[in-house]
Amino acid sequence: MLEMLGINKSFPGVKALDDVTFAVRRGEVHALVGGNGAGKSTLMKILAGATLPDSGEISIRGEKVSITDPETARKLGIAIIYQELNLVPVLNAVENVFLGCEIRKKGGLLDKAAMEKAAAGLFRRLELKVSLKEPVGNLSVAQQQMIEIAKALHLNAEILVMDEPTAALTDHDIDTLFDIVLRLKEKGVTIIYISHRLEEIYRICDRVTVMRDGKIVGTRDTDKLSQQELIRMMINRDLTQVFPASACSGGREVLRIENLTRKGVLHNINLRVCAGEVVGITGLVGSGRTELVRAIYGADPVDSGTVWIDGEKVSIKSPHCAVRCGVGFVPEDRKEQGVILRMAVKDNMTLACLPLIARSGVVNDRQERRQALQLVEKLNVKTSGLTQLVGNLSGGNQQKVALAKWLATNAKLLIFDEPTRGIDVGAKTEIYSFLRELAREGLAVIMVSSDLLEILGLSDRIYVMYNGTITGELPGTGACQEKIMSLAMGAAI
Amino acid sequence: MPGLGAGLSAFWPRLRTRAKPVFSIYTAFLLLVIIASFLSPTFLLRTNIFNVLRQASALGILSVGMTFVILSGNGGVDLSVGAVVSLTTCLAAGIMMNQSSMVLPAVLAVMGVGLLIGLFNGTMITRFKTDPFITTLGTMTVTQGLAMYYTKGAPFGGTPPGFRMIAEGYVGFVPVPVIIFLAVFAIGLFVLRQTVFGRYIYAIGGNQEVARLSGIRVNRYKMAVYVISSMLAVLAGLIMVARVSIGDPKLGYGFELDAIAATIIGGTSFAGGVGGMAGTIVGVMIIAVMNNLLNLLNVSPFLHGVVKGLIILVAIIMQRKK
Structure with a gap:
């Protein structure tokens, strides 16, 4: 049905796809899996015409095609349903399905009756039970997804790509979605299903293709592949990066959390962090890692749970x-949450500790400059000066500024969410040794990361999350990628 | 003197980086003054200069408040200040009724009203997350309406002679309202540049979420900004009522737009987080000098709006280029 041959794609500094060959049969549900940065999304973007490959061929139904833009892809019968749904929330199902291809009467007026009739027929054929008149913003995520599917099939899609469709669904909705997927399959629609969840892959997919570091590892029939083998295919990487040695002595307990719950997001989380240790928290996309640390930091509200800091019961309601x-907290989204791009390096660095270098509200300029200068030197931030705007620095140096912000405060516990995402290897190594140094100085450090190498290389202890719960606690030494991956994918071990 | 040399060489780059964003607007102002002095022989006379400054004082005070609000970003703007000026003149003149003994109660009353309006704007915007533009448009309409109702739409009340000193008195040869304006401006400049409060306003305008995650109590500071704006509007209203000696529900009409214009001409970004007082004061002076020049040249007052509008548009284009 679909064949992608020898696809290559490079971005500056990264080879995103390296000679990828990927084939899908007519009428099958084909899983595409791989860790973050494996190349799945890039491959699908090429299929959808959102990105052009550097080289390679694509053929559909045995015919060589050239997909240069999304419009071509649509005409070839390819539709993608992204994680972020593409519906206009104030319009109803009918209006959304016909958006951009409305049926018109003579004179250009909308033929509402004809569209409603056509939509009703479409939804009946697909056996989708969705209210046609309600603005889709009022419907559940699952129902919105069905409308997306209907929209895709209305345009006669024969190849349907679903990117993590169950990420925001409840168990019941997942069942409904799977019924629809299987019905579509019976009708001859080919489905490429991207997911991190093992259980789903085994439940509805016929075959699975594993990607890793921009390459295809292999394609197998799901019924002839064990979970353990699949996990091994996904992670087989070497520990090549250098991590600073741990020197954890397990000091006093700085943070202790019991039964932290945020309805629908986090369920009965228990964890503790001691002075002098780096605790890694990992899990797949949507497992609740970021939500957990944001809840600890008071950035999001929680429903119940108890938190102790330095043995004292506290209620953290806000940052x-x-x-x-x-x-202290260094968030995941550096540009939107970590640093103020239009502000100077100095002003960003002293943002959290400003009251400490001020007297009755007046900032001590000289002390502030000295403070900032020390931080720039300590972290080796490459900037033309203290008044340089942070937006003009490279990603790695921006991250150092986001981190520096907390060093001048009296923080006992620092939380880092994906501290090395999107920064170059040199800056990564510096940040690793820096985190270790902080721990050595007696701070408690939490590091959230989806990079298993990073988690294994740096953590003294590891918590693995799946679906808003902690599925396992492992010691830093002796943990292996396979074990973490099993816990992260909700596999029974 | 090597010490002085070193001091200067350290000072100069700092001054340059500070002056850079407002450099073009200062140049434009200087040009305007030079052109004005050629076009009108009376322009550079001391009496005329103080006249310009005196007329600029109420707008200047409003613009200092507006600068705080716009800097705080996230759509921050305060449309209610013009109406607060109107209501202040009416209430103050209405309570005083030409009696010196009622000056203090009147001032306290209008300050109370200003505080309430500022707190209301701030609460709506921070607590109920309403849009600042729409919220202050609402308060503006209500406040304007109250001023109309209180005065039945016509000028009303009166101020005692002593109170008029605020507008007509001199300290040495400098008019009192000019001193008040310059003091408010200097305090605004100091607060924005040197205090924790000022830095937090820039941070919130630069990126509210980063500010919140840095432990800044964003709502509290945003609230403060709207209160400052309202209270400065009350101060401007008191100066205006002292000048005209009577409450007038239309006195502050359109004032908020002039204050926004002055702030934006001065280089403060409507997106927040960028700009400051040094630009705003020039923005105020450009508007004031322009009005003065058009008057001196006997240009029809009906054309003033056209000129002012064009200046705003040019200023915005200049900012886009950067």
Whole structure:
């Protein structure tokens, strides 16, 4: 049905796809799996015409085609349903399905009756039970997804790509979705199913293709492949990067959390972090890692749970409370949450500790400059000066600024969410040794990361999350990628 | 003197980086003054200069508040200040009724009203997450309406002679309102540049979420900004009522737009987080000098709006280029 041959694609500094050959049969549900950065999304973007490959061929139904833009892809019967749904929330199902291809009467007026009739027929054929008149913003995520599917099939899609479709669904909705997927399959629609969840892959997919580091590892029939083998195919990488040695002595308990719950997101989380240790938290996309640390920091509300800091029971209701309790947080989204791009390096660095270098509200300029200068030197930030705007720095140096912000405070616990995402290898290594140094100085450090190498290389202890719960706690030494991956994918071990 | 040389060489680059964003607007102002002095022989006379400054003082005070609000970003703007000026003049003149004994109660009353309006704007915007533009448009309409109702739409009340000193008095040869304006401006400049409060306003305008995650109590500071804006509008209103000696529900009409214009001409970004007082004061002076020049040249007052509008548009284009 679909064949992609020898696809290559490079981005500056990265080879995203390296001679990828990928084939899908007519009418099958084909799983595409791989860790973050494996190349799945890039491959699908090429299929959808959103990105052009550097080289390679694509053929559909045995005919060589050239997909240069999304419009061509649509005409060839390819449709993608992204994780972020592409519907206009204030319009209803009918209006959304016909968006951009409305049926018109003579004179250009909309023929609402004809569209409603056609939509009703379409939904009946697909056996989708969705209210046609309600603005889709009022419908559940599952129902919105069905409307997306209907929209795709209305355009006669024969190849349907679904990117993590169950990420935001409840168990019941997942069942409904799978019924639809199987019905579509019976009708001869070919489905490429991207997912991280093992259980789903085994439940509905006929074959699975594994990608890793921009290459295809292999394609197998799901019924002839064990979970363990599949996991091994996904992770087989070498520990090549250099991580600083751990020197954990397990000091006093700085953070202790019991039964932290945020309805629908986090369920009964228990964890503790001691002074002098780096604790890694990992899990797949949507497992609740970021949500957990944001809840600890007071950035998102929680429904229940108890938190102790330095043995004292505290209630952290806002980031302000957290900072006062001695907690610092370097968020995942550097540009939107970590640093203020239009502000100077100095001003960003002293943002969290400003009251400490001010007297009755007046900032001590000289002390502030000295403070910032020390941080620039300590972290080796490459900047033309203290008044340079942070937006003009490279990603790695921006991250160092986001990190520097907390060093001048009296923080006892620092939380890093994906501290090395999107930065170059040199800066990564510096940040690793820096985190280790912080721990050595007696701070408690939490590092959230989806990079298993990073987690294994740096953590003294590892918590693995799946679906909003902690599925396992492992010691840093002796843990292996396979074990973490099994826990992260919700496999029974 | 090597010490002085070193001091200067350290000072100069700092001054340059600070002056850079407002350099073009200062140049434009200087050009305007030079052109004005050629076009009108009376322009550079001391009496005329103080006249310009005096007329600029109420707008200047409003613009200092507006600068805080716009800098705080996230759509921050305060449309209610013009109406607060109107209501202040009406309430103050109405309570005073030409009696010196009622000056203090009147001032306290209008300050109370200003505080309430600022707190209301701030609460709506921070607590209920309403849009600042729409919210302050609402408060503006209500406040304007109250001023109309209180005065039945016509000028009303009166101020005692002593109170008029605020507008007509001199310290040495400098008019009192000019001193008040310059003091407010200097305080605004200091607060924005040197204090924790000022830095937090820039941070919130630069990126509210980063500010929140850095432990800054964003809502509290945003609230403060709207209160400052309202209270400065009350101050401007008191100066205006002292000048005209009577409450007038239309006195502040359109004032908020002039204050926004002055702030934007001065280089403060409507997106927040970038700009400051040094630009705003020039923005105020450009508008004031322009008005003065058009008057001196006997240009029809009906054309003033056209000129002012064109200046705003040019200023915005200049900012886009950067």
